[in-house]
Structure formats: C-alpha cells, structure tokens
Amino acid sequence: MKKPLVVKGLRKSHNNTVAVKELSLEISKGEIFGLLGHNGAGKTTSIECILGVKKYDSGSVELLGMSPAADRKKLFEKVGVQFQLTNYHEKIRVSEICEVTSSLYKEPADWQGLLKSFGLSGMEKRTVAELSGGERQRLSVLLALIPNPEFVFLDELTTGLDSKARRDVWKYLEKLKSGGLTIFLTSHYMDEVETLCDRVCILKKGKMVVTGSINELLEQSPYDTLEEAYLWYSGEEESENESI
Amino acid sequence: MKAFNTLFRIELKLSIRDMNIPIFGIALPIIVAVVIGLVSGNKPAFEGADYSMITVSFGAFTAIAICATGLMGMPLTVADYRHKKVLKRYMVTPVSPALLLLVQFVINLIMSVISLVLLYFICTLFWDYHMAGNIGWFLLSYLLVVLSIYSIGMMLASIAPNLKTANLLCTLVYFPMLFFSGATIPYEIMPKGAQVVMDVLPLTQGIKLLKGTSLGLPIENTIISIVILGAVSLICMVLSLKFFRWE
Numbered sequence: 001m002k003k004p005l006v007v008k009g010l011r012k013s014h015n016n017t018v019a020v021k022e023l024s025l026e027i028s029k030g031e032i033f034g035l036l037g038h039n040g041a042g043k044t045t046s047i048e049c050i051l052g053v054k055k056y057d058s059g060s061v062e063l064l065g066m067s068p069a070a071d072r073k074k075l076f077e078k079v080g081v082q083f084q085l086t087n088y089h090e091k092i093r094v095s096e097i098c099e100v101t102s103s104l105y106k107e108p109a110d111w112q113g114l115l116k117s118f119g120l121s122g123m124e125k126r127t128v129a130e131l132s133g134g135e136r137q138r139l140s141v142l143l144a145l146i147p148n149p150e151f152v153f154l155d156e157l158t159t160g161l162d163s164k165a166r167r168d169v170w171k172y173l174e175k176l177k178s179g180g181l182t183i184f185l186t187s188h189y190m191d192e193v194e195t196l197c198d199r200v201c202i203l204k205k206g207k208m209v210v211t212g213s214i215n216e217l218l219e220q221s222p223y224d225t226l227e228e229a230y231l232w233y234s235g236e237e238e239s240e241n242e243s244i
Numbered sequence: 245m246k247a248f249n250t251l252f253r254i255e256l257k258l259s260i261r262d263m264n265i266p267i268f269g270i271a272l273p274i275i276v277a278v279v280i281g282l283v284s285g286n287k288p289a290f291e292g293a294d295y296s297m298i299t300v301s302f303g304a305f306t307a308i309a310i311c312a313t314g315l316m317g318m319p320l321t322v323a324d325y326r327h328k329k330v331l332k333r334y335m336v337t338p339v340s341p342a343l344l345l346l347v348q349f350v351i352n353l354i355m356s357v358i359s360l361v362l363l364y365f366i367c368t369l370f371w372d373y374h375m376a377g378n379i380g381w382f383l384l385s386y387l388l389v390v391l392s393i394y395s396i397g398m399m400l401a402s403i404a405p406n407l408k409t410a411n412l413l414c415t416l417v418y419f420p421m422l423f424f425s426g427a428t429i430p431y432e433i434m435p436k437g438a439q440v441v442m443d444v445l446p447l448t449q450g451i452k453l454l455k456g457t458s459l460g461l462p463i464e465n466t467i468i469s470i471v472i473l474g475a476v477s478l479i480c481m482v483l484s485l486k487f488f489r490w491e
Contacts, residue, residue, distance in 0.1 A: 051336055053491065073338045081336040087328040091261045096254045103250030104337045147337070 002065055004029050004151050004182050005050070010059035012042075012049050012206075019045045020056070021207040027199075032173070032183040034193045037203035038234055043186045044084055046203070047153055050184075051081060064151060077106060080149035084156045084186075086140040088128045094139065095124035101146045109148040117172055118142045119165065133160040141169060145176070152176075154185040158192060170195055190227040202233045209233050247339060251347045259351055265317045269352075270359045273308035276428050277301075277363055278370075285371040290432060295459060298371040300432070302363070303382075303454030307389065307427045307447060309359035313352035314393035315418040319401035321348055323410030326401075326491065335490035342485065349394055356390065377460030385457045385466075389450035392473040395480035396446065402487040421447040446476045 003026045010023040020042045027033045035043050048054040050061050052068030061068060066075045088097060098115070102108035115121045118138045128136060137160045144152050158166045166189075173183060173196065187193050193200060194214060201211040210217060210233050214226060221229040259265050281298055289300040322345070325331050334344060367373035375382060400417065404410035422428055424438075425447035431439065442448045449469035456466040 053332065053335055072335075073340065076336055076338045079336070081333075083329070083333065083336075085329075086333065087330060089258055089325070089328070089330055091258060092254070096257070099250055100254050101337070103247045104334075104339045106338075143333075 001029065003027060004064050005184065006060075006062045007050060008060045010046065010049055010056055010061065012045055012054065012056040014045075019206050020049060021205075023059070023203075023206075023208055025201055025208075025211065027182060027184060029182055030177060030180050031198045032177055032185065032196050034197035034200040035184065035186045035203065036193065036200055036230060036234070038188075041203040041234070042206035043203060044155055045206075047155055047184070047186070051079075051153065077147065078150045080144035080147045080152040082140050082144035082152070082154045082157060084159075086136075086143075091127055091129070093125055093127050094120065094131070097128060097139070097143065098124075098146065101143050105147045107148055108146050111142070111146055114142045114145060117168075119168060134162060134165055137161055138165060138169065149181065151182045151184070154183065156187060157185055158187070158189065166192065190225075190230055193230075194226050202230065204234050209235075248343060248347060251344070252350060255347050256351050256354070259317070259321070259355070264320075265313060265352065265355050268312035268316060269309045269355045270362065272312060273305050273359050273363060274366060276308060277305045277366060280305075280430075281367070281371050289430075295376070296371065297430075298367050298373050299376065299459070300455065301430060302367055302373060302375070303456075303458045304427050304430065304451050305363050305367075306356075306360045306386065307425070307451050307454060308422065309356040309363075310386075310390055310393050310450070311418060311421055311425075311427060311447060313356045314390065314397040315400070315414055315421065316397075317355070318348045318352045318394060319397040319404075319410060319414050322398070322401040323404055323407050326489065327407035329491070331490045341488045341490075345398060345484070345488075349398075352394065353390060360386065375458050377457045381463075382454070382457040385453045385470075388470065388473050388477070389447075389454060392446055392450065392477040392480070395477045395484060398484035399480040399487070402484040402489065421445055424448075426451045446473060449473055 005027040007023055007025050010020055011018070012020040023046055035046060037043050045054065049056040050063065050068065052072060063075060064078055068075055098111040102111050115124070118141070120135060120138060120142065123131065123135065128139065131139065137158070141154060141157055144154060158169055161169065170192065177183060185196070197214065199211065199213050200217065202209045210220065217233070218224060218226065218229050221232050223229045223232055280301055284297040286296045286298070289295050289297050396417065400413045401410060404413050424442050425445045426442065427447060431442065431448065431451065434442065449472045453466045453469040453473065
C-alpha cells in the first residue's frame with residue numbers, strides 16, 4: 001500500500017538562511033510520527049511546507065497521494081491540522097467555531113461528542129478568548145479532528161496542558177490511531193514522545209540528524225533515556241545555551 | 245451550501261457583536277440625513293431648483309453606507325482575519341477563497357440595504373420624500389455602485405501586505421470618498437474646480453448615478469458613470485481574486 005506521506009528532498013530557505021535542508025521522510029498508515037528539535041530547528045516550517053502553506057524551494061511532497069498545493073480542496077477533506085498558536089475570530093464562541101469548522105467538511109465528526117471527550121462540554125457559550133490557555137489548546141486539537149481525518153498534523157499538541165489533560169489527549173489520540181488515523185506531531189515533551197510516537201525524526205538547524213523508532217535512537221546513542229539521547233542528538237548538551 | 249449558510253449566520257453575528265458596521269454603516273448615514281434634513285430638508289436644493297435638498301441628497305445618503313461597508317467593513321475584516329491567521333486555518337480546510345469573500349460581501353450588502361431601507365423611511369416620514377425616479381432603476385444602480393465600491397475594498401484587502409497597511413489604504417480611500425464624492429458634503433455646493441477633481445473618484449460617479457436614477461433623470465445623463473463603475477468593478481474583482489493571500 002502507498003504510504004500516506006512521502007517527502008523527498010524538501011528544501012526551504014528564507015532570507016539566505018536555509019530553514020529546511022533536504023528533508024526526506026515516509027510515514028505509514030496508522031503510525032504516530034514525531035518531528036523533534038529545539039525551537040528554531042525548522043519543525044513548523046517543515047510542516048507548513050508539507051501542507052502547502054509555505055512554498056518550498058525544491059523537493060516533493062505527496063500527502064494521501066495528492067499534492068497539497070494543487071489538490072487543496074480535495075486533500076483537506078481528509079487532513080486535519082492544528083497549528084502552533086492558533087488564533088481565532090474576535091468574540092467567537094466555542095460552539096460557533098465548532099459549527100463553522102464542521103460546516104466546511106462533507107462528513108464532519110460530531111463536535112459535541114468531541115467537546116465531551118476533550119473535557120470542554122458546558123463551555124459552548126463561552127467565547128474562545130475567555131478560555132484558559134489549556135482549554136484553548138484542547139480546542140485547537142479538537143478542531144483538527146472535526147474533519148474526521150485520515151491524517152492529522154499536530155504542532156505542539158499539549159503545550160500548556162496539565163498532566164491530567166495531557167493524558168486524556170494521549171488516550172484519545174491512541175484510540176483514533178487504533179482506528180487507522182495517521183498522526184504527524186511535534187513536541188518538546190519526551191514523555192509524550194515516548195508514550196505516543198512509533199517513530200521520530202530529530203531536526204537540528206533544519207537538517208535531519210537521525211530518524212527511527214525510539215529504541216533505535218537509544219541504541220545509537222550513549223544514553224538510556226530519550227531525554228538525554230534527544231539532547232545529545234540535537235546538540236543541546238554542548239554548552240551552547242542558545243535558548244537561555 | 246451548508247458551508248455558506250453556517251459561515252453566513254456566524255459571521256453575521258460576529259459583525260453585529262463587533263458594532264463597527266452598525267455604527268458606521270447604519271447609524272452614520274442616518275445622522276447625516278437627519279442633520280441635512282434639519283438644516284435644509286424641504287428647502288429647494290439650490291435657488292430655483294425643482295427638488296428639495298433631501299430629494300437630491302437621498303442617493304448620496306445611501307452611498308455613505310456602501311462606502312462604510314465596502315471600504316472599511318469588508319476589507320478590514322478580511323485583513324484582520326489574515327493578520328490573526330484565521331485565513332491560514334481556513335487554508336488547510338476545503339473552503340474556497342471565493343466562498344469566504346462571498347460571505348463577507350453578502351453580510352456587508354445586507355447591512356447597507358438595512359441602512360437604505362431605514363433612510364427611505366426616515367426621509368419619507370419627516371421630510372415627505374418621494375422617489376421621483378423608477379425604484380427598479382434605482383435599485384439596479386445601487387447594486388452597481390455596491391459592486392464597484394466593494395470590489396475596490398476587496399482589492400485593497402488583497403494587496404495590502406499587513407493589517408496596518410490595509411488600515412492605512414482603507415482610510416486613504418474611505419475618507420476622501422466620504423467627504424469629496426458628495427456623500428456627506430453635497431456635490432452641488434462645491435466650487436466648479438473642485439467638482440472636476442471630485443469626478444475622478446468612483447463614488448462620485450456612483451452618487452451621480454444614484455441621484456440620476458432617484459430623481460428620474462434620463463439615463464443618457466449617467467451613461468458615463470455606468471461605464472466607469474462597470475469597469476472599476478470588473479478590474480478590481482479580478483485583481484482581488486488574483487492577489488488573494490491566505491497569509
């Protein structure tokens with residue numbers, strides 16, 4: 001069977017600096033794939049190029065056998081996307097954003113049911129701006145699932161969530177995965193990556209450093225925990241202190 | 245159709261909650277009409293004129309709402325949605341840009357029609373206004389003015405690189421059109437030299453057309469306005485779809 005996502009030699013530069021260098025990856029159906037790397041490593045840019053939101057310089061992307069830029073209308077019936085830092089219409093209510101989103105698809109999921117699963121029922125009448133950070137984050141993941149997608153992109157899916165809410169989101173995603181959903185995610189939390197991801201890819205300055213299952217990554221590194229291995233691969237154990 | 249209906253219903257609620265359009269599109273034209281009505285309502289438009297000031301100005305009042313909805317309401321909503329990345333989120337759904345623009349078009353059209361109806365009642369009730377011309381012709385010309393002004397607004401929203409520029413462009417187009425097209429300050433009281441300059445503004449042509457049809461003047465007098473407005477609509481609509489950007 002054809003892989004739902006095939007990326008070959010993706011390259012994107014921005015103002016003479018290369019944001020993504022020759023990224024190639026393949027994701028199988030029903031797999032949860034994690035794209036890791038520290039801030040500015042090119043995760044979001046890679047996702048936006050894959051989705052056709054940003055134009056890339058060279059390479060190719062095939063998502064569900066289609067080209068995201070050319071087959072946009074058809075493709076996004078089956079692909080859900082949660083962007084990092086989602087913004088909403090001013091003064092829109094939770095029920096309204098759900099209604100609008102589900103009206104865009106031919107066969108949307110039941111959003112009321114999703115609100116319940118994501119612990120947001122009873123908040124329909126609140127404006128999105130009134131929600132807490134964690135509630136808004138859950139809403140943005142929920143909206144990505146409204147299309148009843150075959151493939152979903154989640155960029156930093158549980159940033160700002162408390163432990164309980166994170167576990168609830170994981171559980172829900174695992175349920176969808178067992179139903180055949182393919183998930184492409186980015187995360188800074190290694191416990192999350194270990195729980196969810198079948199395979200990961202680590203980016204460093206736009207370049208893929210390593211890709212494989214979590215066990216493979218650990219075997220190829222001198223460390224036994226994913227956190228340490230990740231820091232070793234992404235070069236953060238050196239005293240660069242870029243982010244401080 | 246489901247997408248249009250839902251988007252329409254919810255975007256309409258949002259625009260009412262926002263209050264900008266109700267204030268500038270509905271209240272402002274009524275205020276202008278009432279002020280002009282109180283100052284010189286039933287007096288002749290100029291010495292020896294057959295029509296009262298209100299009769300001559302009715303078309304201009306209705307244009308204020310077209311201006312507010314088309315040059316501020318619609319383009320600034322689209323620019324704001326682009327700025328807030330609402331459009332970026334729509335980009336990864338099956339919705340087409342044309343549908344999103346159509347929803348905004350219809351909502352703003354409804355607002356300006358509400359304003360038109362209210363103006364008609366107020367002018368009739370207090371200043372005994374009668375439309376001398378054929379109402380059908382008037383409505384057709386109204387629609388043409390809406391098309392041309394809205395397509396200018398859409399084009400501004402499409403070409404502006406960011407919200408700030410969109411605000412600036414809309415303000416630069418909106419205020420001169422509001423004051424120097426005869427929408428608020430009557431064209432007739434302007435000096436001849438100024439009228440020549442005013443004629444350049446598409447809304448001046450729009451107001452000439454609205455005045456012409458509301459007064460029942462022969463269509464030949466307004467043929468130039470019709471041609472100009474038609475050309476403006478076509479060019480700006482093509483440009484606004486061509487330059488539409490999600491982000």
